[in-house]
Amino acid sequence: MRGREWHTEHDGVTESLPVLHMSALETVVVTSALALVAARWLPRRIRRRTSVGASVLVFVSGVALVWSSVRWQMMPVLAGAALLLPFAVAAELRARSGRPSRGTRWWAVAPASLACLCLIAVGPAAAWALPVPDFPALSGPFAVGTRVVQWTDADRPEHATRDKDDRRAVVVQLWYPARESPPDARRASYLGRTDREADVVSDALADYAGVPGFLLDGLTRARTRAVADAPVAHGDGRFPVVLFSPGLGGVRTQNSAWAQELASHGYVVAALDHPYDSAAVVLADGRTVRTKVTATGDADRDEALAAKWTAVRAADLSFVLTQLDRVARGEIPGPVSGGMDTSRVTVAGHSVGGGAALQAARQDSRFDSVIDLDGFPHDPDAEPFPQPVLALTQDVRGDIDPDYIPRLTHVLSLSSATSYRLTVPGAAHLTFTDAPLYLPPVESLIGSRGRTEGPRLTAAASLAFLETTLRDQPDNLAAALAAYGDLTVHAPRGGT
Missing domain, CATH: 3.40.50.1820 (Alpha/Beta hydrolase fold, catalytic domain)
Incomplete structure (x- = not known):
């Protein structure tokens, strides 16, 4: 079909695209990186827990991804996460030391959040555009x-x-x-x-x-x-x-x-x-x-x-x-x-x-x-x-x-x-x-x-x-x- 609607078949099942063509580990990295971006904009009562959980998850899954031979499509995701992690860690250290949190105006934070979000979004987009080929299931008896x-x-x-x-x-x-x-x-x-x-x-x-x-x-x-x-x-x-x-x-x-x-x-x-x-x-x-x-x-x-x-x-x-x-x-x-x-x-x-x-x-x-x-x-x-x-x-x-x-x-x-x-x-x-x-x-x-x-x-x-x-x-x-x-x-x- 023309335009943005595409179709694929897997084991006789027809499904609509887009399909992101990412592994489970890559999906975890992208999801945790997005959660790290979103944490800054969540209500204060859940911001810290979300930020800590996302930081741990993106660090562990990122190291595992690099260890298992990372695809180039995931490099912008890791870069975006790497830019966010120091701020999340610094905020957690201040909270643990009892020092008051320094508030930052939303308009000062928004450009950095948007830049990191764009970096992270490049990964799934590139994985969709240039995937590892997934060969269709065979229909013959052999x-x-x-x-x-x-x-x-x-x-x-x-x-x-x-x-x-x-x-x-x-x-x-x-x-x-x-x-x-x-x-x-x-x-x-x-x-x-x-x-x-x-x-x-x-x-x-x-x-x-x-x-x-x-x-x-x-x-x-x-x-x-x-x-x-x-x-x-x-x-x-x-x-x-x-x-x-x-x-x-x-x-x-x-x-x-x-x-x-x-x-x-x-x-x-x-x-x-x-x-x-x-x-x-x-x-x-x-x-x-x-x-x-x-x-x-x-x-x-x-x-x-x-x-x-x-x-x-x-x-x-x-x-x-x-x-x-x-x-x-x-x-x-x-x-x-x-x-x-x-x-x-x-x-x-x-x-x-x-x-x-x-x-x-x-x-x-x-x-x-x-x-x-x-x-x-x-x-x-x-x-x-x-x-x-x-x-x-x-x-x-x-x-x-x-x-x-x-x-x-x-x-x-x-x-x-x-x-x-x-x-x-x-x-x-x-x-x-x-x-x-x-x-x-x-x-x-x-x-x-x-x-x-x-x-x-x-x-x-x-x-x-x-x-x-x-x-x-x-x-x-x-x-x-x-x-x-x-x-x-x-x-x-x-x-x-």
Whole structure:
């Protein structure tokens, strides 16, 4: 919904926002700090008790918060409390010594109280605007496991380096249907296998976005719904596969909510980090590879670069499918060996990753269908291809990007299967990623669909498409997709 009304879903329950996204300890610190401000304005008979109680509580909880690794959002709260505490302590010492209390005019106290109140209010506001992402509950019948692997393509040189012996390496994170883990099993970190990797990736994403690193420190604290290395679930047959390529400068985990939801419904999702393209890739040997992808500002030059980056990504996707097929056949070790059906595969991506998915499908007939999440096709040699496509787009006005929809429509018309373009009302480019879970709810950034509605809708529409293209479900796909936005059906040439 638009404006200030937002909705989120937790375990099937819809609730209204704002939600402050603060821990119990943070809530205690804020509440006691507010009580300390309010104590000065209470009737004299209860002022002292309130001031003493609030002072003790804010001191103890503040020390505990700092000891447990305080978030930057709480620093203004602690600063406001620190300004108030000396006055509260001084007043209590005077009272205990029997010295008369020195009265202060209200108009002299009001500015200081207001300043401290503003400092304290910054904390909850910042926690609401930039929260630690809380991943929605999974709706499928399976729990979800995850594991990260790295594969090197011995047949392909790494063109981003000058070392002629350097081969192209790709880091892949798998989300898969898993057996239920014990209740105390630790859920996997969002951004990396280790705290160091999470810090490196978070800093790289902030650098790429041009914002201070501390603004995204909530990402390093986030835990997903998946459990690392959980045992693979037993299903009826093997699980279909979905490959995913992130956006330009994005990382393999940027669509974790989407990937986990698909895995909970019986799909193996393999998301790629593209070295020298993704914001940061931490390799198995400990090296960190930062992005070398930058725009020049020249439209023709940038389009040529985008076509080059897209081609590299398309080759990465085909290589990873080859490796997954080897895992499925038991030729190389892998976390879902024997559980994947690599004869049923969809290739997907967001932004430039969506363009790479379209190009990979055209070049590699092993892909059965394509999901393009608001991605511009950059393939300069677009030709007819046999796979159906689901393209989810924001409502792009022609004066903002006049080439996008015509170019996408042309590519969809080249498919010899029925394809679908779903325009999602209220969506922005990042609506189709995890970004709504942790960025400020600003319409130009994440759209107007709230914290969880964008990721939920993206997964629901993707599942409807996957059930039809990979599992041959007889449902009316057009009717199912139309429930999520404005649908345009692209019938194959010669079709109706």
